[in-house]
Amino acid sequence: MLLIKCPYCGVRDQTEFRCGGEASRARPDHPEHISDPDWAQYLFYRENPKGLLRERWVHRYGCGQWFIVSRDTVTHDILDSLPMGDLPPKGRDAP
Ligand SMILES: [Zn+2]
Numbered sequence: 001m002l003l004i005k006c007p008y009c010g011v012r013d014q015t016e017f018r019c020g021g022e023a024s025r026a027r028p029d030h031p032e033h034i035s036d037p038d039w040a041q042y043l044f045y046r047e048n049p050k051g052l053l054r055e056r057w058v059h060r061y062g063c064g065q066w067f068i069v070s071r072d073t074v075t076h077d078i079l080d081s082l083p084m085g086d087l088p089p090k091g092r093d094a095p
Contacts (some may be wrong), residue, residue: 005081006059007067020056022046023068050074056084 002014011062028034039089053073058066070079 002076003077004057004069004078006062006065007081007083008063008065009059012059012062016061017057018060020058020066023054023056052079054074057081081084 003011004014004017005011006017007036025042028038031039031042034042048077050073053071054064055069055071057069058064066084068082068084070081072079
């Protein structure tokens with residue numbers, strides 16, 4: 001079980017949160033102009049890296065805010081939790 005730090009509420013049990021996937025994924029600006037394979041790539045394919053990954057999480061049963069978690073996918077160690085739009089500490093770049 002993970003303990004996740006909401007940047008607004010503090011450390012809580014993972015059951016209060018929902019993961020929204022990789023933070024680096026950006027919705028295409030004009031999805032009506034991209035091909036079906038490219039749209040499928042955006043919808044269904046993930047990098048699933050081994051190691052550091054930045055993910056979107058929402059505090060579903062708390063404040064309802066979305067934020068970014070930097071998590072090691074091997075150890076599940078959480079390195080930081082930041083409000084949306086904040087940058088991770090230098091040297092902590094992840095996909
Ligand atoms: Zn919260």
